[in-house]
Amino acid sequence: MNMFCSKRRAGLMLMSALLCLGFWQFGHGTYIPAKAWVAQELMQRAWTKAGAGGERPRPWPWADTWPVARLLAKGGDIELIVLSGGTGRTLAFGPGHLSISALPGQVGNSIIAGHRDTHFQFLQHVRHGESLQLEMPDGRNHLYQVVSIDVVDSRRGSLILDTDTPTLSLVTCYPFGATVANGPMRYIVSAQMVY
Numbered sequence: 001m002n003m004f005c006s007k008r009r010a011g012l013m014l015m016s017a018l019l020c021l022g023f024w025q026f027g028h029g030t031y032i033p034a035k036a037w038v039a040q041e042l043m044q045r046a047w048t049k050a051g052a053g054g055e056r057p058r059p060w061p062w063a064d065t066w067p068v069a070r071l072l073a074k075g076g077d078i079e080l081i082v083l084s085g086g087t088g089r090t091l092a093f094g095p096g097h098l099s100i101s102a103l104p105g106q107v108g109n110s111i112i113a114g115h116r117d118t119h120f121q122f123l124q125h126v127r128h129g130e131s132l133q134l135e136m137p138d139g140r141n142h143l144y145q146v147v148s149i150d151v152v153d154s155r156r157g158s159l160i161l162d163t164d165t166p167t168l169s170l171v172t173c174y175p176f177g178a179t180v181a182n183g184p185m186r187y188i189v190s191a192q193m194v195y
Helices: 002-051 119-125
Strands: 067-073 078-084 108-113 131-135 141-153 166-173 185-193
Touching: 002 067, 002 078, 119 166, 119 185, 131 166, 141 166
Parallel strands: 108 166
Antiparallel strands: 067 078, 067 131, 131 141, 141 185, 166 185
């Protein structure tokens, strides 16, 4: 009888440990997408403040970034607030406009980076000729048309900043289904401004 109770207790402990491990894995796997979704909601509020004339409204009190544009793609199915900056901390919350690049609508290349497994996952479905729109906080809209889609090795290539026309480059890591982060390959969707 004692041996039966010991085996049963050991089985229950093993099952409990496996359930805990499963819940931990599930929570770990949903953390980044959940954080990205919550951040987009908070950034929508900051976007509204920016549209009302707020100067660099922060999405949350400790944020070191602010909304600079709203990206619309795939016929309006994709709507993302673009933040200022391209640090890892910024990109954890949404796509980021790299400050070394031109502002959207200006002559030069406006570069926006995002994570392949959250905000910029849709880029794998973008095709040549598709429209991308950037809405600025002051209400101006800039329409871009996709002219190229490239995969480049970041160790051997770079993006051109000085272009003769207003250009938009959306950049994310590649391949999309990679299980290892921080690879050198980049997926670049380039578009030229129509108006």
